[in-house]
Amino acid sequence: MRGEEESTAPADAPRRRTDVRLGLPALLVWGTAVAGVWLTPGMLALLCSILLVLAVVLLAMSARARKPWARRRSFLTTTAVALMLAAAAAAHSAVPSSQRHDGPLAEAVASGKSVVAVLEITGSPRALTLPGQAGTPERWSVPARTEEMTVSGNVIRTRAELVVMGGRGWNNVVPGQMVRTAGKLRSPEPAQQEAAILAASMAPGAVAAGDASAAADSDAGPIWQVVAKELRGRYVAAASFLAPDPRGLLPGMVTGDTSALDEGLNAAMKTVGMTHLTAVSGANCSLVLGALLVAARSLRLPRLPAAGLALAGLGMFVVLVGPDASVLRAALMGSIAIASLAGGRVGRGLSFLCLAVIGLLLIDPGLAASFGFLLSVLATLGIIVLGPPMMEWTPAVVPRWAAAAWAVPLSAQLLCGPVIVLLQPQFSTYSLLANMVAAPLVAPVTLLGTAAVPLVLWLPWLATALIAVAGTFSAGVAGIARTAAGLPGASLPWPEGPFGLVTMVLLSVLTLAGVWAAVRPRQLVRLVFALHARTVVLLEFAERNVVTGGKRSPLPARFPRPARRCGVRGLEAGAGRGRLRHCTRISGRNPPWRLPKPHEPKRRRRMLPPGGT
Structure with a gap:
């Protein structure tokens, strides 16, 4: 009798419901930000006015609602707030839209004129490699912001986002650095946030003292960016004693520097769907944040000081690897989670994700049209929504870490698969298996490798020891990628376009149903009998x-x-x-x-x- 009471207790206990109230504001803000990339300033102004009028109408209806309609009042108020946030995103999107469609900069881009520009670097350089090309890349893509442009003798002072396509010298710039260059402007691709693309015809040079936007000592960039670049360079040099595969993979997994990554290994990881491990992503931020929080709590620090220490460490990690979109999203989600933990409220992962999406889109509406941002959000959504149920499906005899080893990558893959097919119409047959086998190796690489970064300057011998251990685990990751890529049928062709998207969604649903049937055969039999009845x-x-x-x-x-x-x-x-x-x-x-x-x-x-x- 006691065993029966214990078995029925969990069923009678109240179940924690998923909080979806922030889902509507996140979707509205995202949809408005996507519209801001395509619409003209006039259309955006009209859209912003309509959203504000609807918000005022809903607030008036909520104020007139009587007491019995408390739920209706809550829904109306939430929708009104969501419309206001969407209007804010539309207003923010109007500034880059006006730079793309109106003004002297848009005229210069449309005519394809040559310009002399003073730019501020806003992101880390990204190598542009051709398929089958080996050695040092010859072209680099660098995000920047204009400070001053000279077109046909006319000086244009505006702050517009653009992408610089340059050769030698552009791989050495750091975010925050002021440079001077020359080149030709051309129009960006549709649905891009940037106002133009500058094909640089010269290497970045120092800013003259007479330029209006020049600073006294801004040529080298902010001191923290210079230190971060120096640390990344020294880390790559410290890992040079490793074998070729871990020599290029370890800096990529720890600091985001993929300059030494072998092209064959990079292609193998693309084939088996492990490219998220070749650079720093949200998983790395989560591991670093969790390790810092555990270390702070192990020192018996109170909740608030421990949260502050963890956030400070996370900020240093973001500066080290560079403020990319995925890293910023993961850092913001980690900050919200730590803040909620300090306040004693946990277990609302979907709310954290919605807050992160709203915050990032209000700061930079251009992220709405980024496939990288979309994949990052979908992966997190899959882990939050599908991960816990999959872990509960696993029999109780299986350890929790083993259940998470297959539930986390599968839940992320199920939601990311349809979008990946749009970018690359192929199916990675062994993607899930390769990620499951490599999952236990990612944490040692991230934690030991990150701990070795500051020791490169202070204790080189200890940093070398940590790099050797982390390199061993990263060699295992590289071996898994190469082995899986060499198996027959590792990459299968898939239909393109909407048909490929729909078929991949159907495959994801069937996969989820098959996994449930495999881990819960008794419930499957009960379901069959119930359907028969x-x-x-x-x-x-x-x-x-x-x-x-x-x-x-x-x-x-x-x-x-x-x-x-x-x-x-x-x-x-x-x-x-x-x-x-x-x-x-x-x-x-x-x-x-x-x-x-x-x-x-x-x-x-x-x-x-x-x-x-």
């Missing part, structure tokens, strides 16, 4: 109530009516002999090929042969 009830109902022309009528002659003396009706377990347990005992007096009419006498009913008169 429902089917029996539907067949009984259809047999008793056949509808013809909108009116109920008796069964047609070709379906013999079961005799009442069988004691049962239709498809029931106690019926006599026959197919599907259907009673077929009939007296034989009324042949099934004809039903007698009510006005006929009994004797005539028995004597009428088929077709008789």
Whole structure:
């Protein structure tokens, strides 16, 4: 009896419900930010006005709602706040939209004129490599912001986002650095936030002292960015004693520097869907944040000081690897989670994700059109929504860490798969298996490798030891990628476009159902029996109530009516002999090929042969 009470206790306990109230504001802000990339400033102004008017109307309706309609009032207020946030995103998107469509900069871009520009670097350089190319990249893509541009003798002072495509010298710039260069402007691709693309014809140079936007000592960039770049360079040099694969993979997994990554290993990781491990992503931020929090709590620090220390360490890590979109998203989510933990409220991962999405889109609406940001959000959403149920499906004898090892990558892959197909129409057959095998190796690489970064300057011998251990684990990750990529059928072609998206969604749903059926066979059997019982009830109902022309009528002659003396009706377990347990005992007096009419006498009913008169 005690065991039965204990087994029924969890079922009677209240279940924690998922808080989805922030889902509507996040979707509205995202949709408005996407529209801001395509619409003109006039259309954005109209959209912003409509959103504000709707918000005012909903607030007025909420104020007039009476007490019994408390839920309706809450919904109206939440929707009004969501519309206001969407209007703010539309207003923020109007500034880059005006730079793309109106003004002297838009005219210069449309004419493709040569310019001399003073730029502020806003991101880390990204190598542009061609398929099959080996060695040092020759072209680099660098995000920047204009400070001053000279076009045909006219000086344009505006702050617009653009992308610089340059050669040698552009790989050495750091975020925050002021440079001077020359080149030709051309229009960006559709649905891009940048106002232009500058094809640089010269290396970045120092800013002249007479430039209006020049600072006294801004040529080298902010001191923290210079220190971060120096640390990344020294870390790559400190890992040079490793084998070729870990020599390039370890700095990429720790600091985001993929300059030494072998092209063959990079292609293998793309084939098996492990490219998220070649650079710093949200998983690395989560590991660093969790390790710092555990270390602070192990020192018996109170909750608030421990949260502050963890956030400070996370900020230093973001500065080290560079403020990319995925890192910023993960850092913001970690900050919200730590703040909620300090306040004593945990377990609302979906709310944290929605807050992170709203905050990042209000800061930079251009992220709404980024596939990298979309994949990052979808992966986190899958882990939050699908991960815990998958772990609960796992039998109790399986350790929790083992359940998370397969549930986390599968839940992320199920939601990211349809979007990945749009970018690269192929199916990685061994992606899930490779990520599951490599998952236990990622944490040692991230934690030991990150701990070695500051020791490169202070204790080089200890940093070398940590790099050797982390390099061993990263060599295992590289070996898994190369082995999986070499298996037959590692990469299969997939349909392109919307059809490929729909088929991948269907495959994800079938995969989820198959996993549930594999880990819960008893529930599968119960579901089959329940469906069988429902089917029996539907067949009984259809047999008793056949509808013809909108009116109920008796069964047609070709379906013999079961005799009442069988004691049962239709498809029931106690019926006599026959197919599907259907009673077929009939007296034989009324042949099934004809039903007698009510006005006929009994004797005539028995004597009428088929077709008789």
